[in-house]
Every structure is written in structure tokens, then in C-alpha cells.
Amino acid sequence: MAGILTCLWKYRNYIVIVLTPLLLLPLPLASPTSEAKCGYVIILMALYWCTECIPLAVTALLPVILFPMMGIMESNEVSPSLQQSHILINHFLLEWDDICVFSSVIQVCIQYLKDSNMLFIGGLLVAIAVEHWNLHRRIALQVLLIVGVKPSLLMIGFMGTTAFLSMWISNTASTAMMLPIANAVLQQLCDTEANAEEREFNMAAAKNGLDNQAFEMGDAKMSKELQSKENTINLDADKDDSNGIISSLEAQQRRLKTEQKYTKLTKGMSLSVCYAASIGGTATLTGTTPNVIMKGQIDELFPDNGGVINFASWFGFSFPNMVLMLALSWLWLQFMFLGFNLKSTFGCGTKKEGDREAFQVIKDEYKKLGRMSFAEGCVLTIFTLLVVLWFTREPGFIPGWATLLFNKDKTYVTDGTVAILMSALFFCIPSKLPRCCGRSEDGASSEAPAALLNWDVVHEKMPWNILLLLGGGFALAHGSEKSGLSIWLGESLIPLQSIPPFAISILLCLLVAMFTECSSNTATTTLFLPILASMATAIEIHPLYVMFPCTISASLAFMLPVATPPNAIAFSYGNLKVLDMAKAGFILNILGVITINIAINTWGVAMFNLNEFPSWANVTKTP
Template sequence: MFRDILIVLLTPLVCLPMIIVLQDSVSYCGYILIIMAVYWVMEAMPIPVTALLPLVLFPLMGIMKAEDVSLMYMKDTNVLFIGGLMMAIAIEQWNLHRRIALAVLMVCGSKPRWLMLGFMCVTAFLSMWISNTATTAMMLPIAQAVLVTLSDRLEEKKAEDASAPSTPGTKKKRANDDFPDYAIQGHDADIPYVVTRNNDGIEYAVDDIQSNHVSAYSKQDESQVLAEEVVVVEHENAFEVDEDYRLMSKAFMLCVAYSANIGGTASLIGTTPNLVLVGVLDDRYGAENHPINFLSFMVYSLPAAIIFLFAAWVWLMCVYLDFNPKNWWIDGKCCCLSCSCKCNKTEEEKIVEKVIKEEYVKLGDWTYAEITVLVHFVCLALLWIFRDISGFGWGNLFPEGYVTDSTPAITIAVVLFCVPSACPSFFCCRPVEDDDPPGSKPSILNWPAVHKNLPWGLVLLLGGGYALAEGCEVSGLSQWIGEQLAVLDYLEDWVIVLVCTTVVCFFTEVTSNTAIATIFLPILASLAEQICMNPLYLLMPCTIVVTYAFMLPVATPPNAIAFSYGQLTIPDMASVGFMLNCVGIIWVNVWVNTYGVGVFDLDEYPEWAMYENATCLDNVTTTMAPFTTLA
């Protein structure tokens, strides 16, 4: 708290000479940009609160009128975001996403390699349409149920083989045991132990790991055990598995978190940096001019996400499952073609199938509400896809520029507030078995549910980003930054893209990816204009790679949720995530220099990007990468 107060107070004071010496609109806007960037990166204030600063500072410093700044907080892109989120809330509220996930997992097979691929595909698909955080929070308990059941069954088998029935005290700590608050790990006379506290904070249990002995003692006896250094491990959802399933549990936790991040890059509403990109393009070039819409973005990003998802699957198998050389030979037997850490998996496969099937059966039969939400979801996806297909689509039935992707999003959202969540009980619509009295049924969506679950902070963050970008444009700061970066013109374009994607990718490991996109994308757009580079050539890969945050728990909410289950350590995430970051950077650069060139004509400077920079049109062919010849 004291650190945050210091940052909030000192940052404006340290930068104050900047506006005292240079008294112009460029320096004023630069002053605000630096303050917001520091607050966002250091999280000295809540990120949405920082996003409100342009509403105060831009009018006071004469950069923009208050009414003009306010308009930025409810742009068309924000409306698209809100409409998509309402659809996602309906999916979550009626548990449609869980039914889809379990249905897919039942057909993916029960071998760990295929089960992990199933988890990744389902998570990636769902994160294209709903929050990455909600998707991860829904998928990880399913993985946990599979792992805990397998571990319990193995422990029972070991107890039977040893002809010694297990006692309640030998059971390892689970997420739902009597001691869920926290675990204290330490060493007393070189014997590892775990101290856990129950909900009332009085009873303690000490697990002597070597002898599997558990003793209980009162709070007053705590000093008898904590003789050496103690480490407090706080994991809200922590659970333990048998050592034989330790690698599998790490793989499952990471695969869900990583696939949520990757899947978010596959659609325009999958993650907020994608919407920041559209907002920047709308502000600088006009929404009706640039080629990015829901369909074109998906055409470019979906194949890239699928291929990279497969690469992440292979990498996780190399580290934790089949492809890890440590698991090729067990007890003198070759297991390189087996499903996981042991050769014989027949019984385990049956257990996995049983757990997933039981979870699906708990959902019961399809309900009227689930079917209704599914129909509206499909309709919304089709409306987005067929609105504009290379100049054709249902959007052409209306005046040009009047209908955007936000129109069907809000239309379907409004309909969901009107459609009943149960079959209407009047005339021929009333089922024979329906004994309820006639009357109105609650709607699929209601305002209390939307108000509670819609992340208003993200809406403010998007609006603050658009306001900041507009302020930089109006004040001339964007042009000034672009002129300073024009010294990079001596580099090949593909080298500039590689450098920018690398910087953005590792920046996003320590702060919000939306904040990083908000700060960097307008600057990169100015850079592209100054060096006569197609803006999409630089902005598209940087937008995608800003979501590739795989190394740290703080990098993204899916990482934090996976880490909270207690199976992962920071070195686990850092080592595996660093390599995946590197692969992701290389991949987005290869993709934009091959497939991207063919989709968006990135080797030409487009007319729609002629922003006070007509000289660039004289050089329609930019210096592209060697990959261009492969497109």
C-alpha cells in the first residue's frame, strides 16, 4: 500500500519538468501518457481507475474537450465488446459451456495425450467466445476431478498391495478436506512435514511425510513443531496427487491455461487486445476504410491459433508426458508409445472415462434454456461471419457504414432479455407433463445477472485506451513519436516486426496485456506510417503476441488460476513458458510474412492508410522479408 502511494504521488512530480519546460500540447499529452503507463505497469491504482484519467487531464490541459473525451468510452468497439460479453454471460449462466466441454472430452479418448489435446481444443474454442478467465475456471475443476480420482485409486491399490489398509490420516490434503485454509511446509530434524489449519483456526494436523504419520494438536502446541524455518503456501484450490501423476497434473494445469490464452487470439472478441487493435484502426483510418472486421480477423488468426495450439500440445508432451525421454523406459520396458508415465493404462483409461461421463450425467438432459442459448449463439456467429464477405453479405442491405459487428451483437443480446428460459405454457406450446400454472417465464438474461457478471472494468479500460490514443493523435504526440522512431527505417521491415513482437511479448509477462496493447499499438501505428510500412504488417502480429503470456502467474488470469491449484511452481511455468514464448514470437513472424502477406497484401502500402502521408503511396512495395516469396 505504501509503495502504491509513493508511485501515485512521485510519478507526476518527477515528470513535472517535462510540461514546465516544454509548454505545448505534445509535451502535455506525453506527460499524461507516461503517468498512465507507469500506473498501468506498476498497478499503483486499479487499472480501470487509471483508464479514467483522460476524462480529467485532457480537458484541464487543453488537449481535448470533455465531451469529446467522454465519447471515446462508448465507441462502437466497446459496444461490440458488451454485446459479446452478454452472449458469454448467457452461455455461462445456463452451463452450456460445461456441457460442450464434457461432450467433447468424452469423444477425445481417455489416454492422457488425447485427453490433454481434448482439454486444449475445448478451452481454446470456448475462449474464442467467452472470457479466458471463465473458461479456465470452468475447465480446471474437470481436470482436477480426473487427477484426484486417478490418484485416489492408485493409493487404494498401493494399500491393497501392501496388505495394509489405509487410515484416514494417511490421505493427502485435498481441495475439499477439513483443512483447506493453507498449508505450512518446513523441516524438523530433516523430516518434512505439512501443517494445515482448519476453518476455525484451532485444530492443526501435522503430516510426517516420511512415516505417513499424522498427529493432531492444539494451537498452543504449535511451537513444538515449528522449530525450523516455515514456508506458508497459499493455494485456494490446492490439491495433491500421487507422485506417479505429478507430471500429468502439471501438464493438465498448464494446457488449460495456455490454450485459453491461445484461443483468445482466434476471434475478434476473444480477448481485449484484439478490440484495442480495431479501435486504433477505427480512430486513425475510419471504421469503413480498413479491412479488419470479425470475419477477416478470424480468417487470419484462427489458422495461426490452431497450429500454435498443436505446437503447445507437442511441447507439453515433450516436457511432461510421452515425448519426455525420462518416461520412455520404466522398469526396463519401453513406454515411448504409451499414454503417460506408466505402460499399462487400461484401468486408468476406464477411470477417466467414468469420471467424465459422471460429470456429464450430472448435467441431466438438455434443457429448453440451453437449446435456446445455443441457437442464439450460432445465429450470432453466422451474423458476424456473413455481414461482410469481400464486399458481399447481409450488411449490404443497409446504407454503407451504418451496420457494424456491434449491431448483431446488441440485437441478439436484447433478444436474450426477451426470450423465456422455459417452454412457453400457453396453447400448443404447453407440454403435457407441465403442471405449472400458466404465466410468464423468466427470460434467458436478466439485468441483475448481467450487472453482476459483466466486467465493467474492462469496458472502462478499453475506453481509456481509446481516449488516450485519440489524445495522442489530436495533440500530435503520435506523429512526433513516429518521427523519432523513423531512424529504424534502415532496418528491414521483417526485422522491425521481429524486434517489436519480442519486446511486446516479454512486456506483457509483468502487466495487463490490455494495458500493453493500449500503450504500444498507437505508437506502432505511427512508426508504420513514418517508414511507409503497411500498418497491419506491424500491428497484427503484435496484437496476437501480446496475449502470449505463458511464463508467470501474474502475466494473465488463466495462469494465476492454474497456479492456484498448487501443482505448479514458478520455475515450472517460467521454464516451460519461456520456450513457448520464443516459439510464439517466431511463429507469428513466420505467419505474417507468409499467410498474412497473401490475405492483406502486406507488401503494399494501402490507400486506406494514407494518413497525412501521401508520399508513402509513391513506394507501394515495401522492403519485405524473404518469406514473401513463399506466400
């Protein structure tokens, strides 16, 4: 029996791949409607995403196959130009049914490369350039040189730096960069403190030894008189040996106590870095994939929303929420791993030697970077310009530069347009100052310097699978709308009108935060957002009131090592146990949900006018 179970477990992915569509097949057969067929595709993809029996990106491509085959994209969606080209296509021996299927494939495929994908690509290209030229490492070390190496300040420094970097580069990259620095600093602090205590103990023992020697020399006569008695010498020898053993044991215990303290501190520091990476990614529209998914879903499901979500509006809501979550996370981790003895954790009245040596470790790492190169300066300049253009394109409270310059519809220029424009400069600007008369070492004329980025670097570091995941999510949302599944879901959720909106938001955030522990945050957001949009339309509450908190909650995967790549990296670096991460992460999940709902019910209401049901949200009610 055990052998059979072992064999089944080894082939579990193949079993899930084959059995899942067969077990779900009664759904479209018993109810051969477009809604049931679309539900079949969504449930199948959800199970494939949760079990990861095939790669997530391959699962995201299933709508390209299943939507046309199951007739979810109907023939009346064929564009007039395609209908007028019927004769031309017949010339290639295609029948009208084939044309309709071909059109359905086109309708699905265009969902895989929309403006949100362009925004994501542009943001990733900037992140790749920052990482390629080590600009993120320079920023991180400079911040740590400012905050110092006291335990609490060090944790604040690492969390703040990691969160800031995660706003612009991937959470995984920022975690992988910061954790080795944190471990090196803490190891230096531990060794220095242990050696200092050992030296103090040896000096004290030597001093006591000299005092005993003087005492024995002063009382030599008494010692000679006592030598005639039995066992006196043996007793004295035993006493000396026991003192040496006790001294040695005491020194070992002190060192062990110091190492245990820093082992606990290392756990807390590792968790603080990976948690700060996940929290920091929520602050900007391009910080993490679920944010871009929400932007794309809002534009797909509510095309007349007027650009309610852009870089500036997202940052205005999420950045204060990120700072609040970061502060609460620091307080909780401080309590768990450092305690609330502020005098010791902030370094008041403590020895300076260990701090100086640990500080020197950071300083040495910074010196290895050398002076800022021309390439780093160019990357920093382009990055700064990109952020400024994002903020000022359409800030909301005043007309943005896109409206003023083009004097047309503000949707002509989007955040994706700006991202692609600025990221394209990385392939046009040289990485060194051009020297027309420059010579190489062998005297030959030097070649032109390479650009800041080349396609080989981009191809190696670009997560192409995420782009397919984004497209798969948009295809699901489009299929739900066209098949009528979103309307059916909305009508089914109408009884939720009796529940206060703030309670709905809290319950949904808890559900998403729990679900994302076992599934990727990208898949979680992709599955939940269309359902949330349908629910909001049915019970007539602002879609952002539930979609915004749940999107951020999808990044609150703090409890399990497998929940996010930053968690897995921290688990390998910090000598952590699953229980350590579960205890710390459970409270942070609760704090995160509370913080998000405080934000959405305070400044979120003021920013997006969430107390009123917008007219553009009625679009899913009309078939």
C-alpha cells in the same frame, strides 16, 4: 532502517500516486507544447497502469480530466452547432473559454463508447448467457467423452476444448471451469492405478508366501534338526521380518512413484489448460480484450481503412495461427511433463481399469447436467446465428448480407450492430416453453417464465472496468493524433527504415511479450498500438504488419502466475512453482513469437496485401 522501508512499502501506492506526476512535471513545463503535454499524460498513465497504484479503470479515466485541463483538445475542435449555440449557452452564464473546455470534455468522453465498445458488450452478453445456462460445461464434457482419458489424448482434449471455449467466453471463465474437471479426472486415474498396483503386489506377495509355506511343510524334518543349532530360529525370524519390511517399503515406493508421476502430469495439465485459454482467445475478434482494442485503434487512427478488420478477416488470419500455436504448445508440454514415450502416453498396451473409472468420472459429471433444456437450446441457437451473421456480414471475397440487404455503405451495419441485436434477444426470449394453462404445485395459475437473461445477472458478471479501459485507450489514441504526438513519434522513428520489416516485427513482438508479463495485456496493447501505428506510417510499412503480431503477442503471458488470471488459477490448482511456469512459459513465448511472424509473412501478406503501403495509412502524416 528496516522499519522505514517496511512503512514505505506499505504506503507505496500512495507514494507513486503523489510522486509520479510531480517527477514528470518538468516535461510539460520545459516544453509547453501539445506533444509534450500529451506525452506527459501517456507516461503518467503507463506508470499508473504498470504499478496498479489505483485501479486500471480509474487510470483509464484520466484523459477526461487531463486532456481538457492541459489544452490538448483545442478550441478549434468545437463543432459549428456548438458555436451557433453560443448565445444560448451564454444565457446560462458560461463564457467562451468555459464552452471550449466543455467541448473538450465532450470530445474526450465520446471516445469511451464507440462501435468497438458495443461489439465488446455484445460479445460479453453472449458469453454471460452461455455461462449462466452451463452450455459451456456441456460442450466441454461432451468433447472429453469423445477423446477419452489417455494422458496425451486427455491433454489434447483439454487444450482443444479450453481454446474453443476461450474463443467465445472469457479466458478466466474457461480456465476456472476446466481445471476442476481435469483435477478430478487425474485424481481418479492416480488412485485407480495406485490401488491396482497395490492389489497386484499383494497377490504376488501372497503367492510367494504360500510357496514358502509349502516348502517349509515339506522340509519339516530338516527344520527340526536345525532347531538345535544356536541362532537359527532368530536368523529365520529376522529374515521373515526383513522380507515383510522390504515388501512394505517396496509397496510404498511403488505408490509414491505413481503419485509423483501424476503430480507431474497434474502440473502439465494445469499449464496446458491456462495456456490454451490465452491462445484460444486470440482466434476471434471478441475472444480477448486486446483484439477489440486493435479493432478500435485501427478505426480511430485510420478512419478510411474500409473495414479491413472485421470478425471474418480476423478469424481467417488468427484461427490457423491459433491452431499452430496450440499444437506446438502441446508438443512442448508433452516433452516437459509426459516425455515422448508415445506407447505409454497414448495408452497403447496399458491396463483398462483405471481408464474406465476415470472415464466414468467424466460420464457422471455429464449425467448431472441432464437433458439439454429449452433455455440451453435457445442460447445455442442464438450463439450459432450470431457467429454465422458475423462471418457473412462482410466476408471480403464476396458481398456480404449487409451490403446486399441495405444496398448502401457497408459501414452502416457493423459487427457491433449484429452483436447488440443478437444479445438483446436474450432479454426477450423466455427460458421455458410458455404454457398458457399451466398450473403451479399449489394449483394456482403459474406465472410467465423468466427471460434467458435478466439485468441482475448481467450486472453481476459484466466486467464494466474493461469498457473503461477500452475507452481510455481510444482517448489516448485520439489525444495523440490531435496533439501531434503521433506525428512527432513517427518522425523520430524514421531511422528504422534501414531495418528489414520482418526484423522490426520480431523485435517488437518480443518486447510486447516481455512487457505483458509485468503488465495487463489490455494496458500493454493500449500503450503500444498508437506508437506502432505512428512508426508504421513514418517508415511506410503496412500498419497491420506490426500492429497485428504485437496485439496477439500481448496475449502471450505464459511465464508468471500474476501475468494473467488463467495463470493465477492454474498456479493455485496445479501445485506449481514459479520456476515450473517460467521454464514452460519462456519457450512458449519464443514459439509464439515465431509462429505469429510466420503467419504474418505468409497468409497474412496474402490476406491483407501487407507488401504495399495503403493509401488510407497516410492520415497521420497530415497535421
